[in-house]
Amino acid sequence: xxxxxxxxxxxxxxxxxxxxxxxxxxxxxxxxxxxxxxxxxxxxxxxxxxxxxxxxxxxxxxxxxxxxxxxxxxxxxxxxxxxxxxxxxxxxxxxxxxxxxxxxxxxxxxxxxxxxxxxxxxxxxxxxxxxxxxxxxxxxxxxxxxxxxxxxxxxxxxxxxxxxxxxxxxxxxxxxxxxxxxxxxxxxxxxxxxxxxxxxxxxxxxxxxxxxxxxxxxxxxxxxxxxxxxxxxxxxxxxxxxxxxxxxxxxxxxxxxxxxxxxxxxxxxxxxxxxxxxxxxxxxxxxxxxxxxxxxxxxxxxxxxxxxxxxxxxxxxxxxxxxxxxxxxxxxxxxxxxxxxxxxxxxxxxxxxxxxxxxxxxxxxxxxxxxxxxxxxxxx
Numbered sequence: 200x201x202x203x204x205x206x207x208x209x210x211x212x213x214x215x216x217x218x219x220x221x222x223x224x225x226x227x228x229x230x231x232x233x234x235x236x237x238x239x240x241x242x243x244x245x246x247x248x249x250x251x252x253x254x255x256x257x258x259x260x261x262x263x264x265x266x267x268x269x270x271x272x273x274x275x276x277x278x279x280x281x282x283x284x285x286x287x288x289x290x291x292x293x294x295x296x297x298x299x300x301x302x303x304x305x306x307x308x309x310x311x312x313x314x315x316x317x318x319x320x321x322x323x324x325x326x327x328x329x330x331x332x333x334x335x336x337x338x339x340x341x342x343x344x345x346x347x348x349x350x351x352x353x354x355x356x357x358x359x360x361x362x363x364x365x366x367x368x369x370x371x372x373x374x375x376x377x378x379x380x381x382x383x384x385x386x387x388x389x390x391x392x393x394x395x396x397x398x399x400x401x402x403x404x405x406x407x408x409x410x411x412x413x414x415x416x417x418x419x420x421x422x423x424x425x426x427x428x429x430x431x432x433x434x435x436x437x438x439x440x441x442x443x444x445x446x447x448x449x450x451x452x453x454x455x456x457x458x459x460x461x462x463x464x465x466x467x468x469x470x471x472x473x474x475x476x477x478x479x480x481x482x483x484x485x486x487x488x489x490x491x492x493x494x495x496x497x498x499x500x501x502x503x504x505x506x507x508x509x510x511x512x513x514x515x516x517x518x519x520x521x522x523x524x525x526x527x528x529x530x531x532x533x534x535x536x537x538x539x540x541x542x543x544x545x546x547x548x549x550x551x552x553x554x555x556x557x558x559x560x561x562x563x564x565x566x567x568x569x570x571x572x573x574x575x576x577x578x579x
Contacts, residue, residue, distance in 0.1 A: 248426040291328040318350040345406040355393040
């Protein structure tokens with residue numbers, strides 16, 4: 200009888216497994232459609248959540264958390280069956296931040312065309328998004344212009360002038376709307392001057408700040424914030440529960456202590472009350488002396504006077520110097536000589552470097568100051 204019993208148990212297990220499989224799967228076409236729609240809505244919530252995390256880490260400059268949120272967002276985007284109209288801005292922003300974060304890194308793995316730099320891909324994403332907008336404001340146009348400028352500038356910073364010329368050809372087709380900016384960048388490229396004031400003003404940092412402004416506007420929208428709100432509520436609820444449990448325990452102990460004291464020392468408390476205080480007893484309370492802060496207008500005038508005085512001293516010092524010692528703008532060729540000299544003779548050997556390279560009447564102090572500037576700008 201035991202083999203039959205084992206066979207019966209095995210049959211029951213197989214039937215249960217089969218029944219469970221049938222119950223978990225779709226029984227009708229309508230159920231399948233319902234699940235697909237549910238899955239799509241949940242994926243949209245995850246996309247919104249990942250995008251908001253991505254924006255926060257981008258603004259805070261947290262690279263590790265940014266990359267984690269980036270991978271999550273791109274995975275969700277890749278799994279979407281269809282990008283709905285209300286999801287276009289979210290998808291665009293995730294892709295834009297991905298490319299901007301890699302803006303100064305050559306050979307990035309992101310992007311279908313490996314010939315294009317991350318900023319060129321960012322520009323393509325941004326232009327596609329702008330085509331869906333009925334009206335473009337100044338911020339939209341500023342971001343587009345800054346991406347175009349920096350897509351050329353990053354190659355010039357590395358001394359890749361031929362690649363910079365190719366970027367200009369790709370980004371600026373022959374049209375009247377792009378002619379002024381194209382002409383300006385082409386003229387700067389001919390000078391081979393990566394430190395041109397135009398590029399310094401429309402810098403990568405300015406591009407980042409403009410994108411952060413756009414992010415703040417995006418995060419104020421409540422239509423794409425469901426999952427973040429629910430997660431925040433859950434965190435607050437758990438925090439409140441963790442606080443309430445110790446408070447309840449402490450209140451029970453204190454209640455017992457109070458009852459014990461009330462029953463045993465009521466008389467002593469009354470005696471202490473009458474014996475410790477004399478009638479008409481008062482205590483001297485010193486007044487606090489408030490020191491009024493300096494008025495803001497006086498503070499501003501003082502700072503302005505100091506600044507004007509410093510500017511005057513600097514101007515007089517510059518005029519008193521001979522022509523050979525007055526400040527001269529550094530050229531790209533001089534920076535290359537300085538880098539080669541440091542590589543050959545080492546940091547600090549400015550006199551030796553000055554003897555082996557022509558720096559147009561510059562002093563060893565000027566070489567040292569320029570090297571510090573290049574290090575701060577992360578150009579070496």
